[in-house]
Amino acid sequence: MAKPTSKPTRHQRTRKDHSTETAEDYVEAVAELIATKSQCRLVELAKYFGVSHVTANRIVARLAKEGLLHTEPYRPIELTATGRRLAKSCQERHEIVRSFLIALGLDSATADIDSEGIEHHVSPKTLELFQRFVDRLADNPDY
């Protein structure tokens, strides 16, 4: 045994990781658009991510195939039950990361940006620590 050469596990960010991140970003965006505009149109989604409607459409089609979204031709995009669950947990995680960064002293504009990037890479353990930090500061505001 003893293969000191290989500690590759933590570096294995593959294409699968990327498409999972995309899935999470999209269901979260769909949920937000439905919440704020009562429906999610493809053009809005494309604008949201700053991509062409064609790109957005293809990703939506993939996520529909994966059972996260429900689509019909020329109709607004809806979330399946699975999609709603995923969106909810992403939103919660996102909000914890965002409020953690603000608790740490970051301005909210930068917190918006950074939390977008960071949220996908936070393990449950780390998220728990973020949450505790926010809670502790809430109890003890003059820290």
Add this chain to the structure above:
Amino acid sequence: MAKPTSKPTRHQRTRKDHSTETAEDYVEAVAELIATKSQCRLVELAKYFGVSHVTANRIVARLAKEGLLHTEPYRPIELTATGRRLAKSCQERHEIVRSFLIALGLDSATADIDSEGIEHHVSPKTLELFQRFVDRLADNPDY
């Protein structure tokens, strides 16, 4: 004016972002392998990221074209001056993120994994706050 519809800026993680992340990960890995094994062979790099040597080779070729690496057929991979600079700043940022997570109470194994993912998404402002948190804790270990 007033276009309340569009706040797309912070969501624009494009393919360019991804390939920049890849570049950073690779130069960092090349630097680490040179530091620990005195040279960086393609097979080692491929093992490091858990990808085939073909994939590693193509990425190395791209980074060579971009001026970050220097390669010759069947020879070990080297960093250019630009590559060394990038590797150094990535390593520093990475180490700040890692020690921040540990200062927050995370175990070092999880800190290894999470810091890998998080490092690319931390703005200078956030990095500064991370650094300050670590420093403050170092002065005040019983916090």
Add this chain to the structure above:
DNA sequence: CATAAAATGTAGCTTTTGCTACAATAAAGG
């Protein structure tokens, strides 16, 4: 209701990153 505008869909291309299979070169062992 007919036509203009907006939204969505389709065709077809690119780049990046993943792979297997096979070829060529370099290094090691007999």
Add this chain to the structure above:
DNA sequence: CCTTTATTGTAGCAAAAGCTACATTTTATG
């Protein structure tokens, strides 16, 4: 030195995410 093994390179394919250009459908407007 010659053969085996390890390393590197090349050919060719796939999926994901980006695009423009054009077709179609829905919605809005005169």
